[in-house]
Amino acid sequence: MSDTNRRSTTPDPVEDLLTSTPATAYFWGRVAGDGELTQNCVTVRTADETSADALAAIAGTDPDHDHRTAARESAHDASIVRFEDEYKVQIFGMLADRASAALGLPVDGQPGGYRFDTFSEHRPQLVRGVLEACGTVCFRESAGSVGISFVHDDDALLRTVQSLLDAAAPPVPADDLSETSSGGYWFGLGDDADTAAFARWVYAGSDGSGLYSAERRQKLRRSVERATGSEVGELFR
Helix, strand or coil, X not given: CCHHHCCCCXXXXXXXXXXXXXXXXXXXXXXXXXXXXXXXXXXXXXXXXXXXXXXXXXXXXXXXXXXXXXXXXXXXXXXXXXXXEEEEEEEXXXXXXXXXXXXXXXXXXXXXXXXXXXXXXXXXXXXXXXXXXXXXXXXXXXXXXXXXXXXECCHHHHHHHHHHHHCCCCCCCECCXXXXXXXCEEEXXXXXXXXXXXXXXXXXXXXXXXXCCHHHHHHHHHHHHHHHCCCCHHHHC
């Protein structure tokens, strides 16, 4: 059965979203990668209904989240625009101020510090959230390999992700930051990175936890299987 049609578990609500758990690591990874904090609201966006449901469940909010079709520029080429689903989950109240103080997340567009040490025991889930929020995955036909990169307007976040990958077990080699044509920044996994091992690391246990985007996980799985010529789906669970 495909990832799109299967979700074995829905995450339980978390009483305090600033405690260190796999669910909160995933949640804040998604917020950092494609969300925003204002004085009274934390907003997180996703292009996948299954991950929107998971995020709403973690936050204990109404699962009937906002859904629309959004125009998005290509991460690497601003002249390319695509239209895709966008789901929005919002949590109102004092959480934004607390998250800014505890995690260094930027509020109202101010610079962020991104202090994620509290999630050191849940690094795969944190990186998974960021990957699904602002990562790109492609299969390189010419080389028969998988390309994985992270793209964001804030270079401080991407440098933090590089540090998280360097501290992974085993470490995941990454290239230096480069600028995109749209004025943001990006980096890719190094040519010597074992993308199959990275895929297994970043999605290990995801079936049992429900902490994943079905669409993004499926795209990574299929790309790795094309590159390696073998099935890896069982290793993601």
